Amino acid sequence: MASQAKEKQIVRAAEELFNSRRFHEVTMEDVCRAAGVGKGTIYRYFKDKEELFLRVATSGSEELCDVVRRKCAEGLPFEERLVGILIEIHQAKRRRGLVRLLMRSDDARVGRLKGALHSHFEDRRSALISAITQIFDEAIREGKVRTDVPPELLAGSLLGMFHGYSWHAETQFQREEGLQFLDLFLRGAGARTASAQEVRP
Amino acid sequence: MASQAKEKQIVRAAEELFNSRRFHEVTMEDVCRAAGVGKGTIYRYFKDKEELFLRVATSGSEELCDVVRRKCAEGLPFEERLVGILIEIHQAKRRRGLVRLLMRSDDARVGRLKGALHSHFEDRRSALISAITQIFDEAIREGKVRTDVPPELLAGSLLGMFHGYSWHAETQFQREEGLQFLDLFLRGAGARTASAQEVRP
Amino acid sequence: MASQAKEKQIVRAAEELFNSRRFHEVTMEDVCRAAGVGKGTIYRYFKDKEELFLRVATSGSEELCDVVRRKCAEGLPFEERLVGILIEIHQAKRRRGLVRLLMRSDDARVGRLKGALHSHFEDRRSALISAITQIFDEAIREGKVRTDVPPELLAGSLLGMFHGYSWHAETQFQREEGLQFLDLFLRGAGARTASAQEVRP
Amino acid sequence: MASQAKEKQIVRAAEELFNSRRFHEVTMEDVCRAAGVGKGTIYRYFKDKEELFLRVATSGSEELCDVVRRKCAEGLPFEERLVGILIEIHQAKRRRGLVRLLMRSDDARVGRLKGALHSHFEDRRSALISAITQIFDEAIREGKVRTDVPPELLAGSLLGMFHGYSWHAETQFQREEGLQFLDLFLRGAGARTASAQEVRP
DNA sequence: CATGAATGAGCGTTCATTCAT
DNA sequence: CATGAATGAACGCTCATTCAT
Incomplete structure (x- = not known):
């Protein structure tokens, strides 16, 4: 049609x-x-301008969610899947600025979307978070990730840190940068002590 | 007057x-x-509605910057200073939603603020980032923080991660939560290996 | 077709x-x-919405005019014919509100219908009036109606009075009510003096 | 103000x-x-165009009602008061076409005026009718008007007949025409029989 | 200085009308 | 012929801004 x-x-x-x-x-x-x-x-x-705006906002996020979910399901090591997802998010942000809304749905704007549309939108955010949460769930089971922080919180933190980190890397963001960032996220900003360094040869 | x-x-x-x-x-x-x-x-x-809006946005951030700068200058261990800053930021976000702009000044909205006001606003963000960057500079000198990531990037990442992390802790955020978060930031999300754990008694 | x-x-x-x-x-x-x-x-x-509106207005009246003209031609006593006409008008008003226009074509709306259509519409009103006028003409010749008022004026007055009178009788209007009304129209609202009453045994 | x-x-x-x-x-x-x-x-x-329209419609009628009520209260013979009222109505119709609404409040337009405004408008019509009804009440007590028709119906009929009658006298309508019309209304359209004529010398 | 009645440019929205299918 | 998606002129209405009081 x-x-x-x-x-x-x-x-x-x-x-x-x-x-x-x-x-x-x-x-x-x-x-x-x-x-x-x-x-x-x-x-x-x-129906009106508002609905158009909403549609624009949600349509971008929907696509992103689909891609992310697909990446999640791939049978790769969790680090690889995360990097893949980050790359997708970075591209989506560049292509469609409104996806940003996803990453900060505390925005007053989103807070006032009405009824069904609001929840639909919230759903998108949850979808993104929970897709990543799943990856962390698996990683926890594999003993790759710390267990004292709820995986959901990890997902939110990852997304947030990535937002702040990628701020400086406006240009491009590929596998290499992704691994660098992931290293920061997984190993932390703290200095590696001598013995700790040994652990990861 | x-x-x-x-x-x-x-x-x-x-x-x-x-x-x-x-x-x-x-x-x-x-x-x-x-x-x-x-x-x-x-x-x-x-002058007009736009200027009022900008003033509201900047005034909130200005106050926050002052508080943050003061916190930075305090002679406390860098972890304590960071926690103090995070608490301030959290409170400011609750009090004044517009401070959020600060934390994501890539926002399309900010991107289009005109001329002098725009840069003035960008300055606020930089001020916040650079205040925190200073702390990391010191921490690097003290060997407390990894050296392979530029301190500015660390500051941005901290802010970003905090944004994502505190999303779930809408209610309150005090010293204890601050330390938990900081632990995540400094030690990373990765699992502690046996020998690595030993390092931090 | x-x-x-x-x-x-x-x-x-x-x-x-x-x-x-x-x-x-x-x-x-x-x-x-x-x-x-x-x-x-x-x-x-x-041609356009206006023409449709006009057609609706006129079509109702056309039908009414036909019925009225037929009633006029019936070989009944003039009172009976008038009552028959009133009943038709009353029904038409209920069925098709737009016939009301006929009864008050001084309506600002009608006053501005353009060109040929306007006059066509005015014709309908005239048709109604003149059909009734004919009845009065005959009645005058029969000495049943006062001669000092032009029959056209009588027709207009009858229609007008009927409009006001039937206002209260929204429900139904049949032969009996018609005769009551006609009595008011023909004998007037004034009190019957003793001798005058005698006249009509 | x-x-x-x-x-x-x-x-x-x-x-x-x-x-x-x-x-x-x-x-x-x-x-x-x-x-x-x-x-x-x-x-x-x-508030909007509708309200303006309503105000225009009602404001005209309000003024007319006032004048009519004043005329009713004058200590003149009832015929004189009626003529005075008719003259006022005629003038009002010429000045303010919308007063016409009063005389045909069965108009679809009026039928859909909402809530309080609708009743306010209906009130005006009632006010007009009831002012005239009062005159007929008095006239009935004085034996000047027939008693077999409810005075309210008389008032409605008078107004209606006047509407139809004055149709032809668009130009002016003064005391003389008023009396002619009133004669038609009070004595009816029927022919005066010889003896009946005698009654009113 | 403070006010708020007045303003009118400009917007979102409607809907009669057209015309490709 | 019939259709209804597409159109855009035109409208009602809002609200930032001005300025006389």
Whole structure:
């Protein structure tokens, strides 16, 4: 059906605009011009501006969640899977700024999304967190990760630290950087004492 | 001078409103009603709505920066100073939602603040980061922190991880939780091997 | 021809809608949904919304006029014919609110109908009035009605009084009520003096 | 207070427009232009277009009711009072077309006025009817009017007949025409028989 | 200085109308 | 012919901003 395509067309145009300007700075006129459709057309697909915004926000995150879940299921060592996920997240952040919302859903904006949409959005965040939590669950069982911190908290911390870390690496983020970061996360910022160093030859 | 007081009055009222609603959902009428001043009065203190918003955002962060800088200068062990700072940040986040901007100034919103105000705002973030960076500098000199990661990156990572970590601890965050978190940050999420554990008696 | 049927289908649907909502509250979408036809189809039968509205208004009145004219031609005593007409009018008002326009074509709305359509509509009113006027003409010739008031004025007055009178008798209006009303119209509201009463045994 | 004046200014401008065009043909821009005020100003006084329309409709009728009530209280013969009232109504209809609504409040438009405003409007009509009803009450006590028709029905009929009658006398309507009309109403349209004529010498 | 009534540019939204299918 | 997705002119309404009091 052609309408699927047109909807995507609108979402994509809106995405770009919402990423570079604030909600109230983006006019529906901007969106329809950017999307190359008539003004009324947008309203065939979205009840109002708010719904369009929400859709843009959630659509990005949905895709990311799918990719992440797939990565989780891969039969690789947990470090490799985490690095893969981080790379995906980093790319998604660059492509679609709104995914950022996912990483800080305490945002006032998200807090006020209404009803079903709100929970749908929260679900996305949970989905991301819980996908990563699963990896930590396995890693704990394998004795690879400390057991005194709930895996969920580990997942949240990983995501948070990555957000702060990748701040400086705006350009690209590939396997190598991913491993560096993971080393910081897994071994900690503390100095390695002589004997501790020996442990990891 | 009375105007100082009135200005604070307006900022405080606006702060509360901007924390619970989006920029475009807060009207100047709301602000002046909440502040108990006439509508025109606001314009004696702030050029326009945007400037008011910025002021609210920056004023919160400015206070936080001051507190953090003071904490940094205290002659305590670096772990204690970090915990003190984290507690302050946590409280500031609860009091003033806009401080959150500080912790993720990659936010599209901040990215578009104009001219002098933008850099002034960026400065706040840098101030926070660099205050913490200083602590890490010292800690590196004392051999307490790993040297293969630039201290600035450590500061960013700490802040980020804290953001993710404290997400689950919405209620309160005191010295004890601070130490737990710091342990995670410094020793990492990886499992302690037998010999490594011995190192830290 | 099928188009005749489809046109009627549309008019009937529109009729119902225009009776319960104002012109601007009825959308063409409402009409086509109610009529069970495509949106574009309406435009094959009516130039625009205005024309549809007019057609609805006039179509109701046209039917009424036909019935009234037929009643006029019946060879009954003039009182009986008038009562028959009133009953028809009353029913038409209930069925099709727009007939009301007929009875008060001074309505601002009617006053602005354009060109040919306007006069066509005015014609309907005239038709109604003149049908009744004919009856009065005959009655005057028979010496049954006062001669100092132009029959046209009598017709208008009858219609008007009936409108006010029937206001209270929303439910039903049959021969008996018709005769009561006619008595008021013909003998007047004034008290019957003793001798005057004698006159009508 | 100046706002009273400005409100009246707006109502008057709107009145003129609503009298010559339909609700949906009058734009708020038209109104504010005609009233000589800014667009936003209207919204300080009226919640929306609907409320403005309602106000226009009711304000005209309120004034008329006052005048009519005053006329009712005058110590004149009932015929004189009725004529006075009719003249007022006629003038009001010419000045303010919306008063017409009063005379046909079965209008779909009125039927859908919401809540308090609806009843307020219905009240006006009742007020008009009941003022006239009072006159008939008195006249009945004086034996001047027939007793077999409820005075309320007489009032409604009078108003209705007058509406139909005055249709032809668009120009002016003064005491003389009033008496002619009243004669029709009181003595009826029926022919005066010889003896009946004698009764009223 | 403080106020809030007044303003009007500009926005979101609607809906009559068109036209490719 | 019938359809309904697409259109965009036009509208109601908001609200940041001004300025007379």
